[in-house]
Amino acid sequence: MANIVVRKSGPLKGKVKINGAKNAVLPIIAATLLGKGTSVIKEVPNLRDVHVISDLLRYLGAKVEYKDNTLTVDASEIRTCEAPYELVRKMRASFLVMGPLLARFNVSKISMPGGCAIGTRPIDLHLKGFKALGCSVEMDHGFVEARCEKLQGTKIYLDFPSVGATENIMMAAVLAEGTTILENAAEEPEIVDLANFLNKMGANVKGAGTNTIKIKGVSELKGAEHTVIPDRIEAGTYMVAAAITKGDILVENVLLDHLKPVIAKLREVGCEIHEMENAVRVIGPKEIKSVDIKTLPHPGFPTDMQAQFMALLSVANDTSVVIETVFENRFMHVQELNRMGASIKIEGRSAVIQGTPTLQGTSVNATDLRAGAALILAGLVSEGETIIGETYHIDRGYVNIEGNLRALGANIERVKE
Numbered sequence: 001m002a003n004i005v006v007r008k009s010g011p012l013k014g015k016v017k018i019n020g021a022k023n024a025v026l027p028i029i030a031a032t033l034l035g036k037g038t039s040v041i042k043e044v045p046n047l048r049d050v051h052v053i054s055d056l057l058r059y060l061g062a063k064v065e066y067k068d069n070t071l072t073v074d075a076s077e078i079r080t081c082e083a084p085y086e087l088v089r090k091m092r093a094s095f096l097v098m099g100p101l102l103a104r105f106n107v108s109k110i111s112m113p114g115g116c117a118i119g120t121r122p123i124d125l126h127l128k129g130f131k132a133l134g135c136s137v138e139m140d141h142g143f144v145e146a147r148c149e150k151l152q153g154t155k156i157y158l159d160f161p162s163v164g165a166t167e168n169i170m171m172a173a174v175l176a177e178g179t180t181i182l183e184n185a186a187e188e189p190e191i192v193d194l195a196n197f198l199n200k201m202g203a204n205v206k207g208a209g210t211n212t213i214k215i216k217g218v219s220e221l222k223g224a225e226h227t228v229i230p231d232r233i234e235a236g237t238y239m240v241a242a243a244i245t246k247g248d249i250l251v252e253n254v255l256l257d258h259l260k261p262v263i264a265k266l267r268e269v270g271c272e273i274h275e276m277e278n279a280v281r282v283i284g285p286k287e288i289k290s291v292d293i294k295t296l297p298h299p300g301f302p303t304d305m306q307a308q309f310m311a312l313l314s315v316a317n318d319t320s321v322v323i324e325t326v327f328e329n330r331f332m333h334v335q336e337l338n339r340m341g342a343s344i345k346i347e348g349r350s351a352v353i354q355g356t357p358t359l360q361g362t363s364v365n366a367t368d369l370r371a372g373a374a375l376i377l378a379g380l381v382s383e384g385e386t387i388i389g390e391t392y393h394i395d396r397g398y399v400n401i402e403g404n405l406r407a408l409g410a411n412i413e414r415v416k417e
């Protein structure tokens with residue numbers, strides 16, 4: 001196991017190119033199960049999660065190859081519709097194979113994904129959708145088993161615009177008989193990317209990106225070619241790196257529309273931001289101003305950027321309040337930031353952050369992916385050395401983060417324990 005060691009670094013300067021989005025590619029890889037024939041997915045980031053879902057597809061019987069950021073999946077022959085715990089426990093997004101398997105084979109048995117450091121993360125909304133589409137759903141010995149004669153299109157209202165439930169239900173409904181209308185659906189850009197891929201496979205999905213998605217079932221789907229959208233959270237993380245180090249970073253390969261809440265908050269913090277075609281330049285402020293943030297489903301401020309902003313606000317000029325409304329327990333990074341000298345108090349779903357001029361490096365743990373990113377960011381402006389453990393969480397979602405930051409001038413390395 002390796003640690004990431006970060007030392008206080010000057011203003012980061014230069015360019016960084018953003019990879020394809022983890023949260024877009026995972027459901028798209030699951031969706032390849034819907035079609036006979038070969039799908040070719042481009043701009044696939046070389047991430048641990050991508051390899052985990054690829055292994056799951058291989059286990060199910062698909063042929064999967066990954067080379068030069070292109071993933072080729074031939075899902076013509078599927079040998080089982082059952083996904084074991086060993087493969088699902090490594091990554092919750094594995095549960096996204098349930099919708100496609102149900103749609104194509106009318107049966108699926110998947111180990112229940114556990115909670116994780118950010119919350120209990122139930123799957124009730126996914127199951128509510130499958131039931132509404134005509135499935136019987138049973139839980140037994142830690143597995144969810146769903147079956148149907150043939151899925152039937154219907155109207156489904158989601159109690160909360162869950163990203164995963166929207167994706168899973170969309171993927172189930174594309175091969176259902178009749179039309180499904182999904183209301184209070186998630187509107188994240190990754191939902192739109194999935195819908196675009198499904199439509200290339202031959203599906204009829206309209207309205208993705210709004211809160212009402214209409215899916216007309218079709219009789220079969222084929223493999224398709226698709227290029228994944230850039231990762232707005234990876235981009236946001238490097239933008240915060242510019243802000244916290246008072247640097248000047250050109251973040252390339254971004255879709256500005258997806259970055260609106262992050263850009264708005266960075267401007268409030270005092271950053272100078274230049275929006276260009278497919279790129280954004282962030283010039284950090286002389287003094288980081290405190291701001292209040294409330295995480296919300298898209299187009300609100302993304303919960304996946306909350307921890308990184310918390311690191312930034314730890315060194316702001318005054319008091320900030322961050323309210324986390326999406327996950328009930330996404331403050332695990334707070335105790336680690338406090339160990340580095342931050343002054344953050346949690347009250348229910350709110351964190352009150354009293355900015356301090358400096359932080360101090362120490363040994364800390366990446367409790368989850370974005371917590372890990374936040375600790376790296378904090379380490380860049382901390383006195384001495386910050387040693388971050390449990391770095392496998394960071395590798396779930398960032399390609400070569402230490403190499404990219406080093407190229408921008410950061411003092412960071414990965415060291416074997």
Ligand SMILES: CC(=O)N[C@H]1[C@@H](OP(=O)(O)OP(=O)(O)OC[C@H]2O[C@@H](n3ccc(=O)[nH]c3=O)[C@H](O)[C@@H]2O)O[C@H](CO)[C@@H](O)[C@@H]1O
Nearest residue numbers: 023093121122123124125126162163164165303304326327
């Ligand atoms: C692989 C992927 O794309 N992950 C993203 C996805 O996760 P994920 O799809 O798991 O997130 P959801 O939008 O489903 O979860 C949001 C909230 O809804 C709750 N919920 C969800 C489903 C359900 O059946 N019942 C229920 O109560 C969750 O516990 C959570 O509190 O969206 C999150 C919210 O933007 C992001 O933080 C994750 O990075």
Ligand SMILES: C=C(OP(=O)(O)O)C(=O)O
Nearest residue numbers: 023092093304369370397
């Ligand atoms: C929470 C995240 O991912 P996941 O849903 O895969 O745990 C994330 O990307 O920040």
